[in-house]
Amino acid sequence: MRRRVLIIGGGVSGLFLGSLIGDGVRIIEEHSVIGFPEHCTGIISTNTLYRMRLPRRLVEDSYRRFILYFYGGYRIVISGSPLAVKVDRPGVEKELYYRALDEGAEIVLGERVEDIASDGRISLNGGLVKGELVVLAEGYKQYFSRKLGLVRKSRRIPAIQARIRGQVNIRDVEVYFSSLTPKYFSWLVPIGDREAVIGLAAEEKGLLTRLQLLLKVLEKTGRISSYKITKIYGGLVLRGPLGELTRDRVVAIGDSIGMVKPLTGGGLYPISIAGLILSKLIKSYLNGSMSLLELREEYSSRVEKMLKNLRVTYNLLNIIDFRVEDYLRVIAKGLNRIGLETVIDEVEYDDHLKNLLTALKPKNIVRLTGSMITGFI
Numbered sequence: 001m002r003r004r005v006l007i008i009g010g011g012v013s014g015l016f017l018g019s020l021i022g023d024g025v026r027i028i029e030e031h032s033v034i035g036f037p038e039h040c041t042g043i044i045s046t047n048t049l050y051r052m053r054l055p056r057r058l059v060e061d062s063y064r065r066f067i068l069y070f071y072g073g074y075r076i077v078i079s080g081s082p083l084a085v086k087v088d089r090p091g092v093e094k095e096l097y098y099r100a101l102d103e104g105a106e107i108v109l110g111e112r113v114e115d116i117a118s119d120g121r122i123s124l125n126g127g128l129v130k131g132e133l134v135v136l137a138e139g140y141k142q143y144f145s146r147k148l149g150l151v152r153k154s155r156r157i158p159a160i161q162a163r164i165r166g167q168v169n170i171r172d173v174e175v176y177f178s179s180l181t182p183k184y185f186s187w188l189v190p191i192g193d194r195e196a197v198i199g200l201a202a203e204e205k206g207l208l209t210r211l212q213l214l215l216k217v218l219e220k221t222g223r224i225s226s227y228k229i230t231k232i233y234g235g236l237v238l239r240g241p242l243g244e245l246t247r248d249r250v251v252a253i254g255d256s257i258g259m260v261k262p263l264t265g266g267g268l269y270p271i272s273i274a275g276l277i278l279s280k281l282i283k284s285y286l287n288g289s290m291s292l293l294e295l296r297e298e299y300s301s302r303v304e305k306m307l308k309n310l311r312v313t314y315n316l317l318n319i320i321d322f323r324v325e326d327y328l329r330v331i332a333k334g335l336n337r338i339g340l341e342t343v344i345d346e347v348e349y350d351d352h353l354k355n356l357l358t359a360l361k362p363k364n365i366v367r368l369t370g371s372m373i374t375g376f377i
């Protein structure tokens, strides 16, 4: 089939879509190696894992508990069975790449789209190529999505991570809210007992120095020992706000329009939902059973519930200028003082708004307000 759909970007968004649509699609990726440069930690829920039909061999570890630590030693435990898994991120992109090829997609590596117009024309190699439909999956740079007015502003935080090999003495994922990372957090993700990913995101300068400091603290507290760093990588964590989904012959997905969970910047959950929906619509468009206008309308309306949750969460966080650590610390302090460590028993890893609403249910509100009052005192 002629390549009627052009996908800009062969990251997880573009490749996931390409793997589901296959024939009729051309993916253009500026880098020549799939999955690199690496930036993501790769923590996702099992729902996202299944939704993307990722094989078990890509799961590096799975976790029943995340422990959130606050200044003063207070902690909140969130749990699930399992709560989340860690996937091999470059491996995920490679998997989707081969699936897309098997399905008949064309993938051009090492070529950069230079410009784009909303009528579907793109500049490539100094020439013009016309797509009936262009999918913007360019990721966090948001260069074209800004140009087309899909995104106006975005919250983004530089992040750095180290993968280490050595002795890892914890089993749970640990998240630290401290002065090292105002308005965000740092993390330790064990991968078995011999490897881990340790990282942080902060708007302030000196990311590498902060990471070195974090590693020292983790070593001093006995969490890691006799380790060596096998790689250092990072990128920009987006926190929203969500941009617009379509403009004329262009539809957008993923980081290109801030399609992320605003609290953590996790993008694979919304991409997995939007990708499934958008791929079905594009297939209907390609086989002639749906017009472009219908595709655009259906895309917006079918992802609306998920998008609404992301928007509400973003707006709530924006009200407190993303200073969640202050509020969570009060809750943690209060909870710990009355001998508890959890507010809700089963946490929904992806839907943060749902967790907040569950925390506000009558059976939990007593625990929540009790801990807040105790925390304030």
Ligand SMILES: Cc1cc2nc3c(=O)[nH]c(=O)nc-3n(C[C@H](O)[C@H](O)[C@H](O)COP(=O)(O)OP(=O)(O)OC[C@H]3O[C@@H](n4cnc5c(N)ncnc54)[C@H](O)[C@@H]3O)c2cc1C
Pocket (backbone or CB within 6 Å): 008, 009, 010, 011, 012, 013, 014, 028, 029, 030, 031, 039, 040, 041, 042, 043, 044, 111, 112, 113, 114, 137, 138, 139, 140, 141, 159, 160, 161, 234, 235, 236, 237, 238, 253, 254, 255, 256, 260, 265, 266, 267, 268, 269
């Ligand atoms: C430090 C860090 C940790 C993270 N951890 C997690 C996590 O644990 N779980 C989770 O769910 N999410 C996590 N995320 C977010 C997640 O990585 C992103 O949401 C996800 O990778 C977005 O995928 P994407 O395909 O939309 O964008 P990207 O992965 O950025 O891919 C975009 C692709 O487009 C290509 N491209 C861009 N412009 C052009 C052009 N002009 N021409 C051709 N190609 C182009 C780029 O080279 C890139 O390959 C993390 C992010 C960071 C920075």
